Amino acid sequence: MSRRRSKRMKQLNLTSMLDVCFLLLIFFVLTASFDLGEGILPTELPHDGLSANANPTTPPPMPLNIALRSLGGDDVSIQVSGMTAAPADFHELYAVLADHRYDPATNPTAPYMEEDPITITPDRTVRWAHVVNAFNAARRARYANVQFAQAR
């Protein structure tokens, strides 16, 4: 008799625990979103015509102005002041801006300093995504003082 008893396996009843686990699983499957996380781009707002970083004692030869013009829908044209060739996209804009930023080691003849102001002047109907993309290109090119102008 005792031999037969010892042969029996003692098992936990996991059914109710599994029920709860499945409920949790379904909840997380339904609520999960695989979007990228959101981050921030710190910027100065125009204040009395100058941003907090502006350095009025050493003005650049010609302030850099990025004009954004809506071409209807999602299309946009980018024009950088003083440059005849318009960048085709924001990666090209970054390349142009980086190429014009002074660096004693790699770019000693470039006319613009890191702290020189850059103004982004969008049309009223330009998408916010394009405006932030232009801002991002300037920040990526290591310009510290990027401002927004009033819409044209």
Add this chain to the structure above:
Amino acid sequence: MAKKHEVEKQEVSLNLTSMMDIVFQLIIFFLLVTNFTSAELPELEPPDLEHSEAIEIDGRDKLVINIIPDSSTGMAKAVQVGMQKIPPGAYNQLTDIVSQVKTDRPDVEIDLRADASINYENVQPVMNAITAAGVARINLVAYLDASNPKREKRE
């Protein structure tokens, strides 16, 4: 006869241990990847940038100003500050709210979270309203860089 009676008594039970293992693994996975949305962050699409310079900072005191789009027109449907919705055009109200929050919480950072599809003409008045509240510095909300989402963190 007695033997037959014994056979009837035996219970058939599934061994659920390995299934539990898998279910627990899945729960842990989804628990880690889930981003719980807050009521203060309405559903909208912030700009998705080429080589985003956006950074992620944890634990800062922030006031998020959302510009919610009207999907049919590309114009702003409403501006939401915290839990409060302001109709487009009532920017004096926005200036008052931002001023009040700045007075109560001097270290608060203002995050401007606008939908990527909105026209600049809908964002500019909001920026002007924030400036009118005496704020010189704001944060623009955008998606992090897809290739390196944890690129940089400011102390």
